[in-house]
Amino acid sequence: MTRSAVSLGAAVRPSSAAAPGALPRLLPLCPPRPPRPASLDSHLSRYGPPPCSAPGQRDMRTLIAEVGRAGLTGRGGARFPTADKLAAVAAGRAPAVIGNGTEGEPASAKDKVLMARSPHLVLDGAVLAAQMVGASQAVIVAHRDALDILGQAAAERRRARLDQVRVTVRAAADRFVAGQASAVVRWIEHGVPAPTAMPPRLSDRGLGGRPTLVQNVETLAHLALIARYGARWFRSVGTPAEPGSMLVTVAGAVREPCVLEIAIGTPVGQVLDLAGGPAAPLHALLLGGYCGAWVDAAQAVGRPFSAAGLAGLGAEPGAGLIVALPAGACGLAETARVVRYLADESAGQCGPCRFGLPAVASELERVAGGRPADLGLLRKWLGQVDGRGGCAHPSGAVRLVRSALRTFGTELTQHAAGSCGGTAQVLPVPSPGPR
Amino acid sequence: MARLRVDFIACQGRGLCAEALPELITLDDWGFPIVSGQPVPPRLWPDARETVRSCPLLALRLERVNR
Numbered sequence: 138m139t140r141s142a143v144s145l146g147a148a149v150r151p152s153s154a155a156a157p158g159a160l161p162r163l164l165p166l167c168p169p170r171p172p173r174p175a176s177l178d179s180h181l182s183r184y185g186p187p188p189c190s191a192p193g194q195r196d197m198r199t200l201i202a203e204v205g206r207a208g209l210t211g212r213g214g215a216r217f218p219t220a221d222k223l224a225a226v227a228a229g230r231a232p233a234v235i236g237n238g239t240e241g242e243p244a245s246a247k248d249k250v251l252m253a254r255s256p257h258l259v260l261d262g263a264v265l266a267a268q269m270v271g272a273s274q275a276v277i278v279a280h281r282d283a284l285d286i287l288g289q290a291a292a293e294r295r296r297a298r299l300d301q302v303r304v305t306v307r308a309a310a311d312r313f314v315a316g317q318a319s320a321v322v323r324w325i326e327h328g329v330p331a332p333t334a335m336p337p338r339l340s341d342r343g344l345g346g347r348p349t350l351v352q353n354v355e356t357l358a359h360l361a362l363i364a365r366y367g368a369r370w371f372r373s374v375g376t377p378a379e380p381g382s383m384l385v386t387v388a389g390a391v392r393e394p395c396v397l398e399i400a401i402g403t404p405v406g407q408v409l410d411l412a413g414g415p416a417a418p419l420h421a422l423l424l425g426g427y428c429g430a431w432v433d434a435a436q437a438v439g440r441p442f443s444a445a446g447l448a449g450l451g452a453e454p455g456a457g458l459i460v461a462l463p464a465g466a467c468g469l470a471e472t473a474r475v476v477r478y479l480a481d482e483s484a485g486q487c488g489p490c491r492f493g494l495p496a497v498a499s500e501l502e503r504v505a506g507g508r509p510a511d512l513g514l515l516r517k518w519l520g521q522v523d524g525r526g527g528c529a530h531p532s533g534a535v536r537l538v539r540s541a542l543r544t545f546g547t548e549l550t551q552h553a554a555g556s557c558g559g560t561a562q563v564l565p566v567p568s569p570g571p572r
Numbered sequence: 573m574a575r576l577r578v579d580f581i582a583c584q585g586r587g588l589c590a591e592a593l594p595e596l597i598t599l600d601d602w603g604f605p606i607v608s609g610q611p612v613p614p615r616l617w618p619d620a621r622e623t624v625r626s627c628p629l630l631a632l633r634l635e636r637v638n639r
Contacts, residue, residue: 334581487580488604496601521600527581 160374161398162382163358165254172254174286177293180257187261187299188364197269200364201227207368208380209360213237213316213353214426214456216444219360222350225340227270229348234267235325236277238287238354239309239316242426243478243565245458247384248354250396252283255358256290260304262357265364267302270350274303277354278321284308313427313482317528318351319343320484331484332528355384374400379443383457387412389563390419390463401454402446406438408459417463421544423564425455427475428533430540431468434461451540460564467559468545469552472537473498473505478566479534490531493522497538504549507556512542512549573637576607576620582631589632593623611637 165175166183175183205220226232236259240248252259263275279287288306295303310330314320319333322343343349352360359381363371372380379401385408388394392413399408405422409415419434430452440446444453462468480494497518503510515538523535542549551557576596585603595616598606612620612634624632 332581334579488583488585488602489580489600492602492604493600518601521602521606525578525580525600525604525606527579 160382160400162362163251163255163258163355163384164396164398168254174254174256174290175258177257177290177297177299180255184258184261184362185365188265188361197227197271200269203368204360204363207363207371209356209363209371210379211353212355212359212383212457213318214453216454219352219356222340222352223266223269225338226348226350229341232270232272232348232350233344234263234270234272234275235321235344235349235351236263236266236275236279236354236357237316237318237321237351238277238279238283239321240280240456241309241311241313241316242456242458243313243567244388244423244460245386245426245456246388247386247396247457249280249282251355251358251384252279253286256283256287257294258358258361259287259354260290260294260300261361262352262354262359263304264300264302265361266350266352266357267304270348272302272350274305276325277304277306278309278325279306279354280309281311313479314484314528314530317530319528321351322349331486332530334527376402376441376443376445378445383454385442385454385457385459387459387461388565389423389459389461390416390466391461392416399442402441402443404438405440405442405459408442409438409461415461415463417465419461420464420466421462421468423458423460423462423471424450424452426458426533427479427564428529428537429453429455429458430536431462431472431544432540433544451543462563463561465559466561466563467505467548467557468541469501469548469557470505470559471562471564472541472545473501474562474566475564476501476534476538479530479537483530484528487526487531489522489525493518493525494531494534497522497534501538501541504552507552507554516542573611574617574620574634575609575611575637576624577633577635578605578607579631579633580604582629584629584631586628589623589627592626593619596620597623605632607632 201223209219210216238248238252267275291304310324312330315330317332320330324330339349375381382398386396421431422434422437432450432452477498480498483490485491500515519535522531548557589605590597590599624634
């Protein structure tokens with residue numbers, strides 16, 4: 138096999154020989170059992186050589202434009218156009234590049250699975266992103282479950298002298314808010330996993346004061362494939378407005394909880410079927426993440442899993458989480474447990490988040506426990522917390538609670554009279570450990 | 573056009589701003605300022621500038637709004 142890199146001019150045209158036709162694009166076609174990471178050789182034979190030679194500035198601009206045509210957006214949940222971020226950082230001096238594999242979301246596994254199964258695709262993307270913005274190195278901050286695999290893959294590439302950009306792999310902080318982009322920068326720089334104030338934008342002033350690109354690891358993996366096979370190939374799945382594929386974590390009351398790669402816009406019910414189908418009659422689905430939204434299961438199954446498809450339900454694809462809540466569980470109790478966790482996970486920097494989230498959690502615990510609660514006060518506090526933090530953490534928690542009050546109206550009535558009888562615990566909430 | 577913005581990471585809820593500019597700033601149940609996202613009316617610009625200057629933590633800003 139040749140490992141000579143191809144020129145970028147060629148790389149942005151689809152190389153029909155290697156371009157995979159169907160899903161999955163990012164994950165192994167036939168997952169080996171027991172699961173193991175794709176070796177460098179198997180990675181290169183599947184995808185062809187990495188699209189990163191010694192490209193000139195013009196090639197880089199061409200490639201950023203190709204990423205723009207592909208319509209790739211951030212897969213960490215914010216869906217910001219990747220090409221815009223690349224262009225903004227590339228315009229600055231001595232930029233820095235960070236791959237974000239923190240995945241602090243307790244129920245989500247898609248980034249861990251991607252890093253553990255296809256580490257070289259993530260590394261391809263990190264190297265490429267560094268070259269696209271003119272950075273001399275890249276750092277990937279990885280969840281501890283994928284740290285060793287990614288580190289070994291990076292070492293394998295160094296031995297093979299594959300890359301012209303040095304990629305280092307670092308352990309992420311094990312906290313919910315640690316994945317927020319500015320918190321990742323602060324973690325690398327100062328060992329503090331808490332967000333910083335904006336402005337300045339990271340693309341203006343981030344790591345060491347340099348313009349900084351922070352991209353989710355899945356976004357980097359897509360980037361590596363767009364550079365190989367082009368925008369047209371990327372857009373051959375997904376919807377015209379939201380092209381491409383995305384990784385999703387399907388958890389809760391499904392027969393085979395798993396990480397899947399779906400075309401954006403795949404109906405929610407079909408995604409559940411890909412995870413073996415419901416393991417019990419379903420009541421509701423949590424979509425996006427712990428800062429996402431509850432939706433009624435019956436209303437959601439026919440909707441496309443896309444921003445446009447879920448907007449009418451007040452939900453978003455977010456970081457690709459779908460948790461199925463069975464009829465035997467209480468959505469209010471689940472939400473109360475998660476909101477207490479989110480309150481505990483606040484970085485504690487902003488007053489409304491530090492004081493407001495515990496207050497919201499306590500009131501919600503009273504609701505969940507069938508104790509006298511003041512829903513008017515709860516709603517007032519939600520208004521006083523929403524949008525009033527240095528990061529999206531408090532607003533995300535508010536979103537979750539509001540969606541619970543919308544979705545679990547029947548339980549609200551039952552709880553006012555005692556209990557709804559739901560007992561099952563579905564959503565994982567890590568116990569507070571030493572920090 | 574300008575509007576007030578709070579840097580909640582810097583803000584410690586001292587509450588001086590709400591005393592100085594009650595027309596535009598109230599406090600939430602925990603003592604942190606609630607500012608309207610609406611443009612500051614021109615007649616209140618001098619007061620708003622003075623309030624921004626008097627924040628001991630430099631957590632209040634007057635942001636230009638481009639229209």
